Amino acid sequence: MSAPDLDALVSPDEWERAAQQALDPAAHAYIAGGATDEITLADNRAAWSRLALRPRALVGVGTRDASIELLGRRRPHPILFAPTAYQRLAHTEGECDTARAAAATGSIMCLSTLATTSPEEVAAAAPDAPRWFQLYVFADRGVSRELVARAADNGFEALVVTVDLTLFGVRERELRQGEAHPVPADVASAAAAGVDGAVTPASLQALVDPDLRWSDIERFAAESPLPVLVKGILRPEDARRAVEHGLAGLIVSNHGGRQLDTVLSGADALPAIVDEVGDEIDVLVDGGIRRGTDIVKALALGARAVCVGRPVIYGLAVGGAAGVQRVIEILLGEFDNALGLSGCPVATELDRSFVTRAPWAAVQ
Numbered sequence: 001m002s003a004p005d006l007d008a009l010v011s012p013d014e015w016e017r018a019a020q021q022a023l024d025p026a027a028h029a030y031i032a033g034g035a036t037d038e039i040t041l042a043d044n045r046a047a048w049s050r051l052a053l054r055p056r057a058l059v060g061v062g063t064r065d066a067s068i069e070l071l072g073r074r075r076p077h078p079i080l081f082a083p084t085a086y087q088r089l090a091h092t093e094g095e096c097d098t099a100r101a102a103a104a105t106g107s108i109m110c111l112s113t114l115a116t117t118s119p120e121e122v123a124a125a126a127p128d129a130p131r132w133f134q135l136y137v138f139a140d141r142g143v144s145r146e147l148v149a150r151a152a153d154n155g156f157e158a159l160v161v162t163v164d165l166t167l168f169g170v171r172e173r174e175l176r177q178g179e180a181h182p183v184p185a186d187v188a189s190a191a192a193a194g195v196d197g198a199v200t201p202a203s204l205q206a207l208v209d210p211d212l213r214w215s216d217i218e219r220f221a222a223e224s225p226l227p228v229l230v231k232g233i234l235r236p237e238d239a240r241r242a243v244e245h246g247l248a249g250l251i252v253s254n255h256g257g258r259q260l261d262t263v264l265s266g267a268d269a270l271p272a273i274v275d276e277v278g279d280e281i282d283v284l285v286d287g288g289i290r291r292g293t294d295i296v297k298a299l300a301l302g303a304r305a306v307c308v309g310r311p312v313i314y315g316l317a318v319g320g321a322a323g324v325q326r327v328i329e330i331l332l333g334e335f336d337n338a339l340g341l342s343g344c345p346v347a348t349e350l351d352r353s354f355v356t357r358a359p360w361a362a363v364q
C-alpha cells in the first residue's frame with residue numbers, strides 16, 4: 001500500500017477511516033470496539049453534540065491562550081493522550097512514536113500498564129515528552145510497586161490508577177474477530193509478573209486485581225512518590241472519596257465505552273462531579289472527544305483537561321509519530337478556532353455560561 005498523504009486527512013473521522021484500512025481486522029476490532037451493544041460507545045460522542053455553545057460577542061479574540069493549569073503546573077493546552085494498551089498493534093514503533101508526538105505537540109502522554117514498550121524505552125525514545133503512568137493494580141502488589149518505582153525513576157510525573165477494569169468488559173466485536181495477534185513487545189508488566197510466551201491484551205488483563213478497594217488506593221497514594229489520580233469515576237460520591245483518600249485528581253471516564261455498556265457518558269457525568277469536588281482536586285474527562293468544540297464544552301463544564309484515546313491510535317496506525325502529531329494538531333487548531341469563535345479567547349475563563357442543552361437533543 002502506498003504511503004498515505006497525511007495532509008489530505010483533515011478531520012478526525014477521516015483519520016479513523018484511514019486507520020481502519022491500515023489495521024488488521026482483529027486489531028481494529030480491539031481498538032475501535034466497545035462493550036455489548038456499544039450504546040455507551042456511541043453516546044460518548046453524541047453527548048458532546050447534545051450541548052450547544054453560547055458564543056459571547058465582541059470581546060476581542062485576536063490573541064488567544066489555550067494554556068491551562070494541571071497538578072499545579074502550566075501546560076500549553078488541555079489535551080492529554082489517554083492511556084491505551086498495546087500500541088504496537090497499531091504500529092511497529094508503538095508507544096515510542098506516541099511519545100515522540102507528545103513531545104512535538106507539548107501533550108502529556110499517559111503510558112498504559114499494558115503498554116507494549118517499557119517505561120525505560122519510552123523515556124529514551126522521547127526524553128522531552130511530558131509523561132504520566134497509568135496503573136492497573138495487579139493481584140501481585142509487588143509487581144505494581146515495581147512498575148511505580150520504574151515510572152518514577154524514568155521521569156513520569158503522575159500516576160493514574162484505573163479503577164473501572166475490575167472485570168473485563170464483554171466486547172462482541174473482539175469475540176467475532178478473534179483475539180488480536182501477539183506482537184513483538186517489551187511489556188514491562190508481563191515481565192515483572194513473570195508471564196512468558198505470547199502476550200495478548202487478554203493475558204495481561206487477567207493479572208488485574210478484581211478486589212481492589214479504596215483502602216488499597218489510599219495505600220498507593222501514601223506510598224507513591226508521584227501525585228496519584230484515579231481514572232474511571234462516574235459518581236459524585238466516589239469523587240468525594242477520591243478527595244478523602246488523598247488523591248490529586250480524577251478522570252471522569254467510562255473507559256471509552258469498553259467496559260459496562262449503558263453507563264453515563266463522561267460529558268453527562270462531569271457536571272455533578274465538578275460541583276462536588278472541582279474546587280478541591282483536578283477533574284479531567286474523557287470519552288468521545290473528537291472535535292475542538294468538544295474540548296471547549298468539557299472545559300466549560302469544569303474539566304481542567306481532556307484525554308483523547310482512539311484518535312491517537314488512529315494517527316499512529318496511519319502515520320506513526322507524524323500521524324499522531326497531525327491528529328493532535330488538527331484538534332488543537334479546532335480548539336483554538338472554537339475558543340475564538342465562542343468569544344472566550346482564554347481557555348481557563350470558560351464557564352458554564354458558554355454551554356446549554358441543545359434544542360436538537362432528543363427528549364425521551
Ligand SMILES: Cc1cc2nc3c(=O)[nH]c(=O)nc-3n(C[C@H](O)[C@H](O)[C@H](O)COP(=O)(O)O)c2cc1C
Nearest residue numbers: 031082083084085112162255256287288308309310
Ligand atoms: C484500544 C484501547 C486500549 C485502552 N487501554 C487502556 C488502558 O490500558 N488503561 C486505561 O486506563 N484505559 C485504557 N483505555 C481507555 C482510554 O484510556 C480512554 O478512557 C478512552 O479511550 C477514551 O475514549 P475515546 O477513545 O473515545 O477518546 C483504552 C482504550 C482503547 C480504545
